[in-house]
Structures are given as C-alpha cells and as structure tokens.
Amino acid sequence: MDKQNRRQFIRTGIRWILFGGMALVAGDLIFRKGEPLFGKNRKSGPTVWQLDPAKCIQCGRCATNCVKTPSAVKCTHAYSMCGYCNLCSGYFKPETKTLDTGAEKQLCPVSAIKRTFVEDPFYEYTIDEALCIGCGKCVKGCGAFGNGSLQLQVRHHLCDNCNDCSIARNCPSGAFSRVQLTDPYLLKGFGKKNL
Amino acid sequence: MRHKTVIVFILLILGIFLPSVMGVQRFPKPEFESGYVEPETQFPVPRAEFLAWMDVAVLLLSLSLATFLVLKKRSRLGVFWLSLFSLAYFGFYRQGCVCSIGAIQNVTLALFSGSYTIPLTVLFFFLVPLVFTLLFGRTFCAAVCPFGAFQDLVAVKPMPMGAWLNAFLGMIPYLYLGLALLFAATATDFIICRYDPFVGIFRMNASFGMFLFAGVLLLSGIFIARPYCRFLCPYGVLLNWLSRFSWKHMNITPAECIQCRLCENACPYDAIDFPQTKKDPAGRRKQVNRLILLALLLPLLVLGGAWTGGLIHSTLSGVNSKVRLARLLQTASVSKDQPEPPEITAFRSSGIAQQQLMAEVATIEHDFLTGSRIFGGFIGLVFGMTLIGLVRTPYRTDYVPNRGTCFSCAKCMDYCPVIKS
Ligand code: SF4
Ligand code: SF4
Ligand code: SF4
Numbered sequence: 001m002d003k004q005n006r007r008q009f010i011r012t013g014i015r016w017i018l019f020g021g022m023a024l025v026a027g028d029l030i031f032r033k034g035e036p037l038f039g040k041n042r043k044s045g046p047t048v049w050q051l052d053p054a055k056c057i058q059c060g061r062c063a064t065n066c067v068k069t070p071s072a073v074k075c076t077h078a079y080s081m082c083g084y085c086n087l088c089s090g091y092f093k094p095e096t097k098t099l100d101t102g103a104e105k106q107l108c109p110v111s112a113i114k115r116t117f118v119e120d121p122f123y124e125y126t127i128d129e130a131l132c133i134g135c136g137k138c139v140k141g142c143g144a145f146g147n148g149s150l151q152l153q154v155r156h157h158l159c160d161n162c163n164d165c166s167i168a169r170n171c172p173s174g175a176f177s178r179v180q181l182t183d184p185y186l187l188k189g190f191g192k193k194n195l
Numbered sequence: 196m197r198h199k200t201v202i203v204f205i206l207l208i209l210g211i212f213l214p215s216v217m218g219v220q221r222f223p224k225p226e227f228e229s230g231y232v233e234p235e236t237q238f239p240v241p242r243a244e245f246l247a248w249m250d251v252a253v254l255l256l257s258l259s260l261a262t263f264l265v266l267k268k269r270s271r272l273g274v275f276w277l278s279l280f281s282l283a284y285f286g287f288y289r290q291g292c293v294c295s296i297g298a299i300q301n302v303t304l305a306l307f308s309g310s311y312t313i314p315l316t317v318l319f320f321f322l323v324p325l326v327f328t329l330l331f332g333r334t335f336c337a338a339v340c341p342f343g344a345f346q347d348l349v350a351v352k353p354m355p356m357g358a359w360l361n362a363f364l365g366m367i368p369y370l371y372l373g374l375a376l377l378f379a380a381t382a383t384d385f386i387i388c389r390y391d392p393f394v395g396i397f398r399m400n401a402s403f404g405m406f407l408f409a410g411v412l413l414l415s416g417i418f419i420a421r422p423y424c425r426f427l428c429p430y431g432v433l434l435n436w437l438s439r440f441s442w443k444h445m446n447i448t449p450a451e452c453i454q455c456r457l458c459e460n461a462c463p464y465d466a467i468d469f470p471q472t473k474k475d476p477a478g479r480r481k482q483v484n485r486l487i488l489l490a491l492l493l494p495l496l497v498l499g500g501a502w503t504g505g506l507i508h509s510t511l512s513g514v515n516s517k518v519r520l521a522r523l524l525q526t527a528s529v530s531k532d533q534p535e536p537p538e539i540t541a542f543r544s545s546g547i548a549q550q551q552l553m554a555e556v557a558t559i560e561h562d563f564l565t566g567s568r569i570f571g572g573f574i575g576l577v578f579g580m581t582l583i584g585l586v587r588t589p590y591r592t593d594y595v596p597n598r599g600t601c602f603s604c605a606k607c608m609d610y611c612p613v614i615k616s
C-alpha cells in the first residue's frame with residue numbers, strides 16, 4: 001500500500017510540473033514582447049497566405065503547386081493602374097501583328113482574359129476567374145512592357161489557407177508570407193486594404 | 196540624321212524602362228469620353244475569424260462529450276457516433292487545417308522565431324487536447340481527432356503485432372516529431388503538414404505520391420489498426436506521455452478485475468497490459484543485470500546519436516530554401532551552359548547582396564548543427580528507453596489499459612463481464 005501511495009504521489013507531482021510547463025509555454029506565447037494576442041489593440045491576429053507581386057517573378061509554380069486544382073492563385077486586375085491599351089502586352093503574344101482575338105494570338109493558355117472595346121482606342125481586360133489557372137504568363141507580359149496592372153494574388157474565397165501553403169515552400173522568390181486576416185491582399189497600387 | 200535616330204532610340208528605351216524603375220505608369224490612364232466607368236477590383240474576403248473561434252468551441256465541446264462518454268457513460272456506441280461527427284466536421288468540413296498535430300510546428304516556430312506570432316486559435320488547438328489528456332487520458336484520440344476516426348473505420352481485421360514490433364515501430368513517431376521540431380524551429384518547413392496522408396483525402400486533391408501513401412496506409416490499416424496513430428503521429432508522442440500522468444483514466448472493468456481473460460484480445464492496438472505476477476528469482480536476477488547493462492549503455496547511445504546528428508546536419512539543412520539557394524549560387528557560377536534556375540533569377544532581381552545571404556545561411560547552418568546534435572541525442576535516448584521498456588516487466592495483478600498507448604476508444608469495455616453493483 002505504501003508503495004502504491006508513493007507512486008501516486010510522484011505521479012501527481014509530475015502532473016503538476018507538466019501543467020506548469022504548458023502554462024509557461026502558453027503564457028510566453030500569449031504575452032510575448034508585452035503584446036498580448038487578444039484584446040482590441042493586439043498586434044497580431046489570425047493570418048492568411050498572400051504573395052507579394054513586387055517579389056514574384058511569374059515562374060509558373062503558382063499554377064502547379066497549390067493543393068487545389070485549379071490553383072487558388074489567380075490573376076487579379078488592378079483596373080486603376082491599367083492603360084486600357086489596344087496592344088496589351090499581357091493579352092497578346094509578343095510577335096502578334098494583327099490585333100484580333102484568336103486564341104493562338106493570346107498569351108493566356110486558357111483564354112481567361114476577356115477583351116472588350118470601350119472607346120477608340122481603348123480596350124478593357126477582365127479576368128474570368130473560373131478559367132484562370134494562375135500561370136502568370138499575362139502578368140509577366142503586362143509587367144514587362146505595360147503598366148503591371150495584372151498581378152497574381154491568392155484569392156481568399158478559393159484558398160483553403162493551409163497551415164503550410166504548398167506554393168509558399170516552393171516559391172523561388174520567397175514572395176509568399178502570412179499576412180493579417182484583416183489585410184489579406186498585397187496588390188500593388190492599392191496601399192492597405194482593410195476589409 | 197544618324198545621331199537623331201540614336202537619340203530617339205535612347206529616349207524610347209528610357210521611355211520603356213525608366214517608368215518601371217521609378218514606379219511611374221508607362222501608359223497613363225485614359226480620360227474616357229463615353230462615360231465608361233472602370234470596374235472595381237474585387238477582393239473576396241477570407242474565412243472570418245469568428246468561424247475559427249467556432250472551431251475552437253466545437254473542439255472544446257466534442258472533447259468534453261468524448262470524455263464524458265468514455266469515463267462516465269462507458270459507451271462505445273456514443274464514442275463511435277461522436278468520432279463520425281468529428282471526421283465530418285474537422286476532416287471533411289474544415290478540410291484538416293489547422294489540426295492539433297500540425298499546430299506543434301506553429302508553436303515551435305513561434306517559440307524560436309522572432310517574426311512569427313501564433314494566432315490564439317491555433318494555440319488553443321494545440322493546448323486544449325493536451326490539457327484534456329493530462330486530466331482524463333487520450334479521449335481526444337478516441338473520438339475527436341479526424342485521423343483517428345478515419346482509421347478506425349477501416350480497421351476491420353486488426354491483428355496483434357507483438358511487443359517487439361510494436362516497440363520498434365513505435366520509435367518512428369519520436370523520429371518524426373524530432374525532425375518536425377528541428378525543421379519548424381529553423382523556419383525551414385512544416386513536414387507534418389507536407390506529409391499528411393489524410394488531408395489529401397479530405398480535400399479529394401493531392402499529388403499522386405501522397406494518394407499512394409494514403410492508400411497504402413489505409414490498406415494496411417485494415418490489418419494494423421490505426422497505423423498512423425501508433426507508428427507515425429508526432430502529436431501522439433506528447434499525448435502518450437501526458438496520458439501516463441493523467442488524473443483520471445478509463446479502465447476496462449467498471450469495478451474489480453476478476454482475471455477472466457475475456458478482454459485479452461479486445462484491444463485492436465495491443466494497448467492492454469496483462470497481469471505480471473510470476474516470481475522467479477533466477478529470471479529476476481537476469482533481468483536486473485540486463486537493466487544495469489542498458490542503463491550503462493544509455494549515455495553511450497545518446498552520445499552516439501548526437502555525434503551522428505552532427506554528421507548528417509548538412510543533409511538536413513539542405514531542406515532549408517535559403518541554404519539551398521546559397522548552394523545553388525555556388526554551383527551555378529561554375530556551370531554557365533544550363534538555363535538559370537528561377538531561384539537565382541529571383542535572387543538577382545531582389546537586390547539582396549550575396550554576402551548578406553551567406554551570413555544568414557551561416558547562422559542557419561550553425562542552428563542546424565546544434566539542432567541535429569540534439570535531435571540525434573534524443574533519438575539515441577528514445578532507442579535506449581525503448582530497449583529498457585522491453586526488458587522491464589513491472590508487477591501487475593490486473594488487466595489494465597496501458598496509459599500511454601491506450602486511445603481511450605472504449606472498445607474493450609464491452610468485453611468485461613463485471614457489472615458495477
Ligand atoms: S511561385 Fe512565387 S515567383 Fe512563382 S509565380 Fe508564384 S508567387 Fe510568383
Ligand atoms: S495567363 Fe495565366 S494568370 Fe493570366 S489570366 Fe491566363 S491563366 Fe490566368
Ligand atoms: S494556402 Fe493552400 S489553397 Fe491557399 S494558395 Fe497555398 S496551397 Fe493553395
């Protein structure tokens with residue numbers, strides 16, 4: 001009986017030590033640098049994945065590495081930056097001479113960009129998100145010779161917000177990072193976008 | 196004439212490249228005359244934060260219910276239905292992320308990295324099951340973890356595995372945990388998420404290799420009940436150790452064990468400890484000698500492990516993307532004929548000085564050296580302790596669940612004929 005009691009005592013002691021250890025870890029993480037993780041003025045809340053178009057080199061891995069097919073990364077058009085060019089370097093292949101909309105003339109492999117006439121000589125370009133695979137070909141073209149208004153972004157209604165984004169770990173330019181849930185887009189030309 | 200063309204040409208070139216350097220638009224936005232209104236760029240919102248808190252609430256509720264069902268109600272049927280719910284909610288609805296198992300890495304990264312702060316909900320997902328386990332045993336594994344629930348569904352013909360096989364395969368989770376901690380602490384990778392066999396099934400989307408892994412795991416799961424839980428799950432290591440010191444734990448019998456042996460083969464996971472009452476002085480002496488030998492061997496195993504860890508540290512650090520980039524840069528300058536890898540293109544356009552990268556990589560390599568030694572020593576310790584565990588036969592009079600490996604699934608309870616008076 002005595003042996004039993006002693007065992008019980010040791011077990012209880014270790015249990016309290018383990019409790020204490022967990023409390024220490026939790027306390028350290030919650031109150032790190034004097035900035036608690038809760039409350040109105042918290043510095044950091046839940047995060048989502050986003051890519052920084054300024055770092056992205058349009059390598060094409062966004063299209064192939066997302067756990068979702070098609071990828072949750074899509075081309076996003078910042079209309080306010082667009083020049084509405086007739087000869088859009090994000091829409092047409094570089095060697096194109098005649099500006100008709102045949103699929104073989106388009107940069108986009110899935111013809112996800114819609115070109116509509118606005119007024120002479122301007123055209124509007126819209127992305128069909130259902131078709132876009134996030135390959136970034138148009139983004140590369142627009143960035144090289146145009147205004148760079150076509151940009152890749154993780155679209156958050158499509159993204160599963162994996163704990164470990166599988167594009168992030170393969171992105172050659174380190175463009176992916178966790179951003180605050182309250183500010184989930186990093187589009188150039190928009191500044192902070194509080195949603 | 197000639198130099199005029201040159202000037203025009205230079206101006207043209209400048210016109211194309213200067214704006215992008217200075218961040219000015221090459222083609223100004225047109226002034227529309229037709230009254231055209233520019234469409235607004237759409238920004239779909241992510242999943243709201245309160246839904247993450249709802250997940251925490253569901254976790255708390257289902258854990259409480261699981262504990263109640265196992266310890267108070269002793270109802271296997273209740274546990275079964277709850278596990279189906281957990282599979283549906285945490286698995287197929289929540290699509291696996293973030294789970295308690297993966298949260299180990301978020302906690303580690305947050306502890307070691309200066310820049311990452313862990314969201315409170317993720318911390319809850321990590322801690323709540325641990326606290327429950329320290330109080331009541333692994334009721335989380337019984338009915339809340341979607342992985343466990345999934346594997347229980349396919350375990351139709353479980354077979355006993357034998358103590359030695361169980362013990363040796365049982366070391367893999369320690370290895371996995373150690374590697375996961377090393378890679379998370381160095382901000383290299385989240386390998387638990389990367390090699391998660393179930394998340395692909397929940398999403399019905401994974402690479403061929405991961406589907407193959409999941410298929411093999413589930414097929415072997417027909418005969419080896421819960422193979423992931425027993426021989427892979429790194430969170431299970433933590434739960435195992437906390438459960439050993441738990442305040443309450445389920446028992447097979449509701450009252451006193453009568454040694455009827457009816458429950459002997461009840462546990463599909465070989466988690467029932469049999470009575471151990473034989474007194475054999477000669478055998479006992481042999482056992483004590485073996486234990487002394489192993490205790491002397493233990494420090495050697497730890498040192499040997501640490502030494503081996505130091506040897507393989509540069510292989511392990513090769514997983515880190517910065518280290519990989521640095522090594523690429525060193526080899527790429529030699530072979531010029533191949534197309535430049537995108538990593539190098541991106542690095543050159545980033546404008547970061549090579550020295551800065553090399554300095555960063557040097558600290559990462561150093562961290563890996565330390566980390567790999569600790570990891571190696573840890574594995575040596577685990578190996579030694581496993582051997583000791585195999586030799587040791589503690590005195591026991593009843594059939595009891597092994598507090599470490601028992602998942603508190605309540606499957607064995609119905610085998611016990613004893614009725615509480
Ligand atoms: S993987 Fe990175 S560099 Fe490649 S397209 Fe995506 S964000 Fe851009
Ligand atoms: S080119 Fe690629 S990124 Fe651009 S719209 Fe087409 S599919 Fe999307
Ligand atoms: S977090 Fe997951 S779903 Fe979202 S972009 Fe990355 S891999 Fe795709």
Ligand code: SF4
Binds near residue numbers: 344429
């Ligand atoms: S051992 Fe791991 S995978 Fe299995 S039920 Fe427990 S936490 Fe889930």
